[in-house]
Amino acid sequence: MATINAEWHWFDLNVDDTWTRNILPKLKGTGIALKDLSHAVYIIKIDGLFAIQYGKGVSPVVYIGEGNFKQRISSHRKWLENITELVDDTTFKVGICVPRKKRGDFVNEDFEAILLHEFKKIFGSAPMKNRQMEYPSLGHDVTSYRTTVVAPLRIGRGVRYYWAIKPLKANEHYDSYHRA
Numbered sequence: 001m002a003t004i005n006a007e008w009h010w011f012d013l014n015v016d017d018t019w020t021r022n023i024l025p026k027l028k029g030t031g032i033a034l035k036d037l038s039h040a041v042y043i044i045k046i047d048g049l050f051a052i053q054y055g056k057g058v059s060p061v062v063y064i065g066e067g068n069f070k071q072r073i074s075s076h077r078k079w080l081e082n083i084t085e086l087v088d089d090t091t092f093k094v095g096i097c098v099p100r101k102k103r104g105d106f107v108n109e110d111f112e113a114i115l116l117h118e119f120k121k122i123f124g125s126a127p128m129k130n131r132q133m134e135y136p137s138l139g140h141d142v143t144s145y146r147t148t149v150v151a152p153l154r155i156g157r158g159v160r161y162y163w164a165i166k167p168l169k170a171n172e173h174y175d176s177y178h179r180a
Helices: 019-028 034-039 069-075 077-086 108-123 145-153 174-179
Strands: 002-005 009-013 040-047 050-054 057-059 061-067 091-097 140-142 163-165
Touching: 002 108, 009 019, 019 069, 034 040, 034 061, 034 069, 040 050, 040 069, 040 108, 057 108, 061 069, 061 108, 069 077, 108 140, 108 145, 140 145
Parallel strands: 002 140, 050 163
Antiparallel strands: 009 091, 040 061, 040 091, 050 057
C-alpha cells in the first residue's frame, strides 16, 4: 500500500481571471512547480453567500478535477460564469495540490478518485459538475487524511453560508447535479 502526500494551496478565482494576468501569479506563490501542473488535483468551491444542497448535506464544492490545470481551469469558465449569474459577484476558491507517493511518483488520478469517493460518502453524490466517479487503481493510505481529504470538501471553520441551493429543471445545471 502506497502512502500519498498532498499539500493544498488555496486561491480566489473570479470568472474574468485570465491565466497570465491573474491565475499564474497566484500559483507562483504556492511553490508548485509549473511543470507539475499536468499532475494537479484541484477543487472548485463557491465562495459567497450560498453553497450547494446535496442529498446528505451542504457543501460549497462544485467540482473535483485532475490533470492539466491550465487547460482544465480555462475549460470550466462557461459553467462558472453561469453560476455567477445566480448572485452577482460570486467568486470561487480553488484548492490545488500535486499528490505524490513517498518515493515521488505522481498519483493524481488515484487521489482525485479518493476525494470523489469521500465526497460521495459524506454528501450522498459526486459534486454537482462531476460527470462520473473515478476509481483508484491501488489501495492507498493518505497522510493526515482528515486535513488532506475530508477538510477540503467541507465548509470550513469560520465560514458562513446563508443559503443552500440546488438546481431545478429550468436550470442548465439540473442534469449534471442529478447525474452526480
